[in-house]
Amino acid sequence: MRGDQWLDRSAGPVVRPYALTGGRTRPTGETIDLLALVSSTGATVDELLLEPEYVAVIRQCRQPKPVADLASDLDLPLGVVRILLSDMREHGLVMIRQPARNRLTDPKLLKDVADALRKL
Amino acid sequence: MPYANSDQDAVADGPVSIKILIAGGFGAGKTTLVASVSEIKPLRTEEALSEPSVLVDTLDGVEDKTTTTVAMDFGRITVRDDLVVYLFGTPGQHRFWFMWDELALGALGAVVMADTRRLADSFPSVDYFERRGLPFVVAVNCFDGAKRYHAETVRAALDLTAGIPVVLCDARQRTSSRDVLVTLVEYAIRLISDSEVMTPG
Numbered sequence: 001m002r003g004d005q006w007l008d009r010s011a012g013p014v015v016r017p018y019a020l021t022g023g024r025t026r027p028t029g030e031t032i033d034l035l036a037l038v039s040s041t042g043a044t045v046d047e048l049l050l051e052p053e054y055v056a057v058i059r060q061c062r063q064p065k066p067v068a069d070l071a072s073d074l075d076l077p078l079g080v081v082r083i084l085l086s087d088m089r090e091h092g093l094v095m096i097r098q099p100a101r102n103r104l105t106d107p108k109l110l111k112d113v114a115d116a117l118r119k120l
Numbered sequence: 121m122p123y124a125n126s127d128q129d130a131v132a133d134g135p136v137s138i139k140i141l142i143a144g145g146f147g148a149g150k151t152t153l154v155a156s157v158s159e160i161k162p163l164r165t166e167e168a169l170s171e172p173s174v175l176v177d178t179l180d181g182v183e184d185k186t187t188t189t190v191a192m193d194f195g196r197i198t199v200r201d202d203l204v205v206y207l208f209g210t211p212g213q214h215r216f217w218f219m220w221d222e223l224a225l226g227a228l229g230a231v232v233m234a235d236t237r238r239l240a241d242s243f244p245s246v247d248y249f250e251r252r253g254l255p256f257v258v259a260v261n262c263f264d265g266a267k268r269y270h271a272e273t274v275r276a277a278l279d280l281t282a283g284i285p286v287v288l289c290d291a292r293q294r295t296s297s298r299d300v301l302v303t304l305v306e307y308a309i310r311l312i313s314d315s316e317v318m319t320p321g
Contacts, residue, residue, distance in 0.1 A: 031222070033225070033226065034139070034206075034208070034223070035137040035139055035226070037137075064135075066137055066206070068163060068194060069161070069196070071163060071164070072161040072163045072194060073161075075162065075164075077164040077165055077166040077189055078163065078166070079165065079166050080166075104138070104228050107312055107313060109136065109203070110308060110309045112199070113138060113205060113305050114306055114309070116200065117197070117199070117205070117302045117305065118298070118302055120157065120197070120295075
């Protein structure tokens, strides 16, 4: 019935991504928001010694990029990306900035959003 | 400016992200709305899930749980270089409720998609956002062949608090989906200015 509608099978295997995380299913440290901005620190690294996924994150995040965009572009599940990012943060490879919540109550900003949406 | 996470994370300013949730029952048109109004991107999430039918009381760790991936509706609308609206479809099944809290955190508001043929399917979303105090609008997706109702009839059937906007839409139409989002943003602005009036200083 409804359960069959979910894409559990067609969404692909999860074993490989979790091999990448060493079998862990939870990141360390605080929860990384879906829209937290990730940017590469520019630390000098030998890319040959890094997992290809680390290298991909570093390349993708030369400009700050939200976690959800990153997961989508890397085609990796969100949970896997969060674990990667928490590891990479520990190693000084990326910086992660949580979104500023207080901006949501700025009426001027929201009016800009409404105006822009109207033009879509 | 203080940020929740300040451990030397002084990143150059990226764009401001605004998060809007798209909720509603299965088949109510969440995916259609996200696709019609935004640049959609594939996004998978996954969680360790317990099997509700077995071992309910004996689960004591992740090792006893299964992991599943879920495809999420995810779209972005670039408003300006420095301003991006993100749409996230909320997973419709009760076993994914735990994800809603995270999705709702910091969200501007939500659209609850309703199908008049299965109006009860939108009750859980309405309840959730009311309890959580997150601004939301109800978008009645006008499916071909479904009986048309007035917005007020739907409002009464959903027992909505006065003031919560109810709009009729065709989620396949970009302009119609856009208008739903505009309604939500304007409603959020109204709530903010109302609360500023009520709390002087």
